[in-house]
Amino acid sequence: MNVRVAVIGAAGRMGQQVCRAVESADDLDLAGRFDAGDELGDLGGADVAVDFTVPGATLANVLHCVSRGVHAVVGTTGWTDDRLAEVRTALDERPAVGVLVAPNFAIGAVLTMKFAREAARFYESVEVVELHHPDKVDAPSGTAVRTAQLVAEARRDAGVDPAPDATASGLDGARGADVDGVPVHAVRLRGMVAHEEVLFGSPGETLTLRHDSFDRESFMPGVLTGVRQVRERPGLTVGLESYLGL
Numbered sequence: 745m746n747v748r749v750a751v752i753g754a755a756g757r758m759g760q761q762v763c764r765a766v767e768s769a770d771d772l773d774l775a776g777r778f779d780a781g782d783e784l785g786d787l788g789g790a791d792v793a794v795d796f797t798v799p800g801a802t803l804a805n806v807l808h809c810v811s812r813g814v815h816a817v818v819g820t821t822g823w824t825d826d827r828l829a830e831v832r833t834a835l836d837e838r839p840a841v842g843v844l845v846a847p848n849f850a851i852g853a854v855l856t857m858k859f860a861r862e863a864a865r866f867y868e869s870v871e872v873v874e875l876h877h878p879d880k881v882d883a884p885s886g887t888a889v890r891t892a893q894l895v896a897e898a899r900r901d902a903g904v905d906p907a908p909d910a911t912a913s914g915l916d917g918a919r920g921a922d923v924d925g926v927p928v929h930a931v932r933l934r935g936m937v938a939h940e941e942v943l944f945g946s947p948g949e950t951l952t953l954r955h956d957s958f959d960r961e962s963f964m965p966g967v968l969t970g971v972r973q974v975r976e977r978p979g980l981t982v983g984l985e986s987y988l989g990l
C-alpha cells in the first residue's frame with residue numbers, strides 16, 4: 745500500500761517542490777496540502793507529514809502530528825535544544841512515532857557536514873560562509889549552524905585551541921556570528937539558492953569544502969528517503985546522516 749503524505753507549508757518554495765515529488769513517486773500518495781491558516785486536523789489521513797514552514801510554526805506542527813500518531817519529516821530551520829526536547833517529551837507518549845528533523849536534505853550538504861567534522865581537528869582556523877537567496881527569513885542558515893556545531897564539537901573532543909584572531913576593533917558583524925566559537929558569515933544574494941563553504945586554515949595551506957544547491961530539486965531525494973524510512977525509525981532523529989547509513 746502506498747504511503748500517504750501530507751505537506752505542511754505546501755504553498756511555499758519547498759512545499760510546492762515536495763508536492764510535485766510526492767505526486768511523481770509511484771509508492772507515495774499526496775494526502776493533503778496545508779498552509780498558513782489551515783486546520784491540520786487529521787492531516788488528510790496521512791501516514792507521514794512533511795513540514796517546510798517557518799521557524800515560528802514548525803514546533804506546533806510537529807507536536808500536532810505526534811499527538812495524532814502521524815510520523816513527521818521536518819526541513820524547517822530554527823530548532824534549538826529546548827524545542828527538540830519538547831518533541832522528545834511528546835514522543836514519550838507516542839513511542840511508535842518517528843520524527844526526522846534535518847537542516848539539509850541535499851546529499852552533498854550532508855556529506856559536507858560529515859567531511860567538515862572529520863577535518864575540524866587538523867586545522868588551526870575554521871570559518872563557515874553560507875550564501876542564500878534574499879527571500880530567506882533566517883540567518884545564519886540551519887545548515888551553517890549545524891556545521892559549526894559539529895566542527896566545534898570535534899575540535900573540543902580533540903583538544904584543539906580556539907582559532908587565532910587578532911581583531912581588536914571592527915564594525916559590528918564584520919567577523920560574522922559566533923556559533924559555538926566558529927565564525928559564521930551569511931550572504932543574501934539574488935540568483936543564489938543554497939550554498940555553503942567551510943574554510944579551514946593552517947600555516948601554509950587551506951582546505952575549502954563547498955556545496956551548492958542550484959535547484960530545490962536537490963533536496964527531494966533526501967526528503968523522499970526520509971518519508972520512506974521514518975515509519976521504521978521511531979523517536980527523534982536529528983540529521984539525515986543515519987538514514988543514509990553514514
Ligand SMILES: NC(=O)C1=CN([C@@H]2O[C@H](COP(=O)(O)OP(=O)(O)OC[C@H]3O[C@@H](n4cnc5c(N)ncnc54)[C@H](OP(=O)(O)O)[C@@H]3O)[C@@H](O)[C@H]2O)C=CC1
Pocket residue numbers: 752753754755756757758759778779780781782796797798799801805818819820821822846847848849850886963
Ligand atoms: N532542510 C532542508 O533541506 C531545507 C530547509 N529549508 C527550510 O524550510 C523552510 C521553508 O523554506 P521555503 O519553502 O523556502 O519558505 P517559504 O516561505 O517559501 O514557505 C513557507 C510556507 O509555509 C507557510 N506557513 C507559514 N506558517 C505556517 C503554518 N503555521 N502552517 C502551515 N504553513 C505555514 C508559508 O505561508 P505564508 O507565506 O502565507 O506565511 C509558506 O507558504 C525554511 O525554514 C527553510 O530554511 C529550505 C530548503 C531546504
Ligand SMILES: O=C(O)C1=N[C@H](C(=O)O)C[C@H](O)C1
Pocket residue numbers: 821847848876880881884885886887888937938939
Ligand atoms: O531557506 C533555504 O533556502 C534553505 N534553508 C535550509 C537552511 O537554513 O540550512 C537548508 C538550505 O540551506 C536551504
